[in-house]
Amino acid sequence: MDLFAKLLPKSQSLSSYLVLDVGTDFVKVMAFENVDGKPQVKSYAKQSLPDGAVRGGLIISELGVLESCRQALEEVSSTFKYPIKNVYVSLSGEMVQCLTTSARLTRPSPENSISEKELASTRRQIEEAANIEASKEFAILCGSDFELKLLHSDKFMAKVDNFNADNLVGMKGEVLELAVTTSFIQAVSLIFEVLYIL
Numbered sequence: 325m326d327l328f329a330k331l332l333p334k335s336q337s338l339s340s341y342l343v344l345d346v347g348t349d350f351v352k353v354m355a356f357e358n359v360d361g362k363p364q365v366k367s368y369a370k371q372s373l374p375d376g377a378v379r380g381g382l383i384i385s386e387l388g389v390l391e392s393c394r395q396a397l398e399e400v401s402s403t404f405k406y407p408i409k410n411v412y413v414s415l416s417g418e419m420v421q422c423l424t425t426s427a428r429l430t431r432p433s434p435e436n437s438i439s440e441k442e443l444a445s446t447r448r449q450i451e452e453a454a455n456i457e458a459s460k461e462f463a464i465l466c467g468s469d470f471e472l473k474l475l476h477s478d479k480f481m482a483k484v485d486n487f488n489a490d491n492l493v494g495m496k497g498e499v500l501e502l503a504v505t506t507s508f509i510q511a512v513s514l515i516f517e518v519l520y521i522l
Contacts, residue, residue: 339357339358339406340355340356340357340358340366340404340406340407340408340410341355341356341408341409341410341411341412342354342355342356342397342400342408342410342411342412343356343411343412343413343414344393344411344412344413344414345413345414346373346378346383346389346393346413346414347373347378348373348378348379348381349372349373349378350370350371350372350373350392351370351371351373351389351392351393351395351396352368352369352370352371352396353367353368353369353370353393353396353397353399353400354367354368354400355367355368355400355404355406355408357406366403366404366406367399367400367401367403367404368400369395369396369397369399369400370396371392371393371395371396371399372392373388373389373392374388374391374392377389377392382462382510383510420475420507420508420509421458421461421462421472421507421508421509422505422506422507422508423454423457423458423505423506423508424480424503424504424505424506425450425451425453425454425457425503425504425506426450426480426481426501426502426503426504427446427449427450427453427501427502427503428499428500428501429446429499429500429501429502430498430499430500431497431498431499431500434496434497434498435496436496437493437494437495437496438484438492438493438494438495438496438497438500439493440493443492443493443502446500446502447477447479447502447504450502450503450504451474451477451504451506454504454506454508455472455474455506455508458472458506458508459472462510471510472508472509472510473508473509473510474506474507474508475507475508475509476506476507477504477505477506477507478504478505478506479502479503479504479505480503480504480505481501481502481503482501482502482503483499483500483501483502484496484497484499484500484501485497485498485499486499486501
């Protein structure tokens with residue numbers, strides 16, 4: 325069975341799609357068509373990247389990478405004539421920075437129930453702190469600052485007055501502890517540019 329089909333809601337099926345992989349030295353594009361529920365590679369292209377365009381898994385020269393993507397996509401589209409509505413982009417592990425960030429806060433009014441608004445505000449503050457830390461990690465890796473985009477955020481641990489809870493909303497207490505696992509990626513417009521080319 326098609327791996328990508330497993331990731332989609334059952335109501336959605338793919339007849340054709342592209343897979344785009346931006347590596348350190350090459351851009352690779354594969355065009356797939358589902359035949360009898362099984363993916364078949366219908367076209368493939370590999371285009372070299374300019375020297376230094378990608379370093380440590382991070383895109384340094386967006387224009388250089390975009391041009392290589394354009395060339396590879398043109399090569400694939402010259403032999404693959406099916407309409408493409410879905411593109412899957414492979415991300416290097418180095419392009420994703422994952423962190424677990426925790427906070428321990430003393431609530432000013434412990435007699436009041438914890439609201440969704442209070443919890444959301446606390447979580448946003450933790451995500452902002454995680455973004456700063458992830459930015460520092462990316463800067464160490466590449467020697468440059470990059471704008472990061474939050475890819476995923478999930479509650480890891482939640483406590484009120486040292487009591488573990490799955491849902492803090494409606495609980496009362498003085499000390500709120502929350503740990504959030506976040507994933508960040510380099511925020512580049514490259515992917516949107518590639519989709520525009522299609």
